Amino acid sequence: xxxxxxxxxxxxxxxxxxxxxxxxxxxxxxxxxxxxxxxxxxxxxxxxxxxxxxxxxxxxxxxxxxxxxxxxxxxxxxxxxxxxxxxxxxxxxxxxxxxxxxxxxxxxxxxxxxxxxxxxxxxxxxxxxxxxxxxxxxxxxxxxxxxxxxxxxxxxxxxxxxxxxxxxxxxxxxxxxxxxxxxxxxxxxxxxxxxxxxxxxxxxxxxxxxxxxxxxxxxxxxxxxxxxxxxxxxxxxxxxxxxxxxxxxxxxxxxxxxxxxxxxxxxxxxxxxxxxxxxxxxxxxxxxxxxxxxxxxxxxxxxxxxxxxxxxxxxxxxxxxxxxxxxxxxxxxxxxxxxxxxxxxxxxxxxxxxxxxxxxxxxxxxxxxxxxxxxxxxxxxxxxxxxxxxxxxxxxxxxxxxxxxxxxxxxxxxxxxxxxxxxxxx
Amino acid sequence: xxxxxxxxxxxxxxxxxxxxxxxxxxxxxxxxxxxxxxxxxxxxxxxxxxxxxxxxxxxxxxxxxxxxxxxxxxxxxxxxxxxxxxxxxxxxxxxxxxxxxxxxxxxxxxxxxxxxxxxxxxxxxxxxxxxxxxxxxxxxxxxxxxxxxxxxxxxxx
Numbered sequence: 001x002x003x004x005x006x007x008x009x010x011x012x013x014x015x016x017x018x019x020x021x022x023x024x025x026x027x028x029x030x031x032x033x034x035x036x037x038x039x040x041x042x043x044x045x046x047x048x049x050x051x052x053x054x055x056x057x058x059x060x061x062x063x064x065x066x067x068x069x070x071x072x073x074x075x076x077x078x079x080x081x082x083x084x085x086x087x088x089x090x091x092x093x094x095x096x097x098x099x100x101x102x103x104x105x106x107x108x109x110x111x112x113x114x115x116x117x118x119x120x121x122x123x124x125x126x127x128x129x130x131x132x133x134x135x136x137x138x139x140x141x142x143x144x145x146x147x148x149x150x151x152x153x154x155x156x157x158x159x160x161x162x163x164x165x166x167x168x169x170x171x172x173x174x175x176x177x178x179x180x181x182x183x184x185x186x187x188x189x190x191x192x193x194x195x196x197x198x199x200x201x202x203x204x205x206x207x208x209x210x211x212x213x214x215x216x217x218x219x220x221x222x223x224x225x226x227x228x229x230x231x232x233x234x235x236x237x238x239x240x241x242x243x244x245x246x247x248x249x250x251x252x253x254x255x256x257x258x259x260x261x262x263x264x265x266x267x268x269x270x271x272x273x274x275x276x277x278x279x280x281x282x283x284x285x286x287x288x289x290x291x292x293x294x295x296x297x298x299x300x301x302x303x304x305x306x307x308x309x310x311x312x313x314x315x316x317x318x319x320x321x322x323x324x325x326x327x328x329x330x331x332x333x334x335x336x337x338x339x340x341x342x343x344x345x346x347x348x349x350x351x352x353x354x355x356x357x358x359x360x361x362x363x364x365x366x367x368x369x370x371x372x373x374x375x376x377x378x379x380x381x382x383x384x385x386x387x388x389x390x391x392x393x394x395x396x397x398x399x400x401x402x403x404x405x406x407x408x409x410x411x412x413x414x415x416x417x418x419x420x421x422x423x424x425x426x
Numbered sequence: 427x428x429x430x431x432x433x434x435x436x437x438x439x440x441x442x443x444x445x446x447x448x449x450x451x452x453x454x455x456x457x458x459x460x461x462x463x464x465x466x467x468x469x470x471x472x473x474x475x476x477x478x479x480x481x482x483x484x485x486x487x488x489x490x491x492x493x494x495x496x497x498x499x500x501x502x503x504x505x506x507x508x509x510x511x512x513x514x515x516x517x518x519x520x521x522x523x524x525x526x527x528x529x530x531x532x533x534x535x536x537x538x539x540x541x542x543x544x545x546x547x548x549x550x551x552x553x554x555x556x557x558x559x560x561x562x563x564x565x566x567x568x569x570x571x572x573x574x575x576x577x578x579x580x581x582x583x
Contacts, residue, residue, distance in 0.1 A: 169442070188449065
């Protein structure tokens, strides 16, 4: 495997090599060539953005927003400070792909961020790393030190006038900081409470300066696209869903882990790669894009391909590519109770519908699970969920509402059984 | 208040940000202070705030907003167990019961000898290796079984 061969392992090709995270390994397999060429040849930023648009690279953090379009929003010619920020605050339950990119291929992320800095006119970048993975934060700091010593980061790169500094920022336990404006607040040394938008970060971002925020996997895909072109990346996946994607498969499978496959790969193939459902059990339900994505019944997923458009058509979201698999032994009431507790615990408290509504929903689901459900609870749950989603500053409100609505939609009979019989039907 | 080693580490954090944005270093500085002191007493938070030229209340806000800072005393070994859905599917609740029984405490409690604190955590972003816990915030133990918990507790004695 190498960065020079256009393999489907866009971000995970180093995984099988010795010392996968070492700078020497990365450079020996074509790493930093794209950055060197772009800077030395002074490639116009517009050309790079055009390649990104052609590639149909969509944000890998959850929203799936076209990356080329996002970059084009930056006032690149604006004089003064601008920033590129990487969102490695990976805390969406079920997601653990960015951790592996930083563990096994940190330099591809560093190269991607340096290219972004060049295109966007940012001289400084920050990588915001999830609090609970301190060892990854430390190893990323070591990768940064290696890159600085070798002249891939710092002043006047490759003898040109372009300078780029990159730093790691370590979070300390707040799911909400995965929301990009909460992340910016946190980078500024404040509580992570999301900002009103507009203004968007491209005009008022870190320290009030134009800022672009991309996910780790998104930025790490950039060197591959620069090496092989936007068309090659597009062709890995399918129209409007360019490239491969890392899927974090967790829960009831025989081989949980990260699997990088082309977008458009059938879910059944991904499930087979993960060793299938554990112990030969029957597939009951799948959350295809992290805990915030609506749950889908197993048979619906088995007809799905893993790409943004197909999963959306089936009624959910590809999100961060976190696939949580549940077999027939799972009580859906108990599963939702735990997810609802999470959103209640992690609500930043800024907006009333989310702060109060997440607690209200959790308490209702808790009492249903504990045999104290009331006949009108299910209707009330749906009603409360419907009054959170869309009525808050950030998407955490929607993220809390969607699991509730989808669990009730697809597994309502289990909830009704709990309320009526005061016990579980599973 | 803090050792010269800790202050040197905090200075490295400060150097990451523009000179007029020292407050950006508060998360790193509080982490470093907590690592040295065990938990964040008011005086420590106020010292960090003064060191970064920021109002003490702003540093308090940070220390109380993020889950991994402890503003109350904790045992020498803080064990934070993730019980979120992917971990729960892989047996985190059984691990929780084992830990509670073994230590004789519940979530949010500290053993009488001050040796262990048990906390319930949220997603640690490593669900492929579920179930998992963190020891003193920085050391992750994955694919936990009751036997692995026993070994860990034995080592931390």
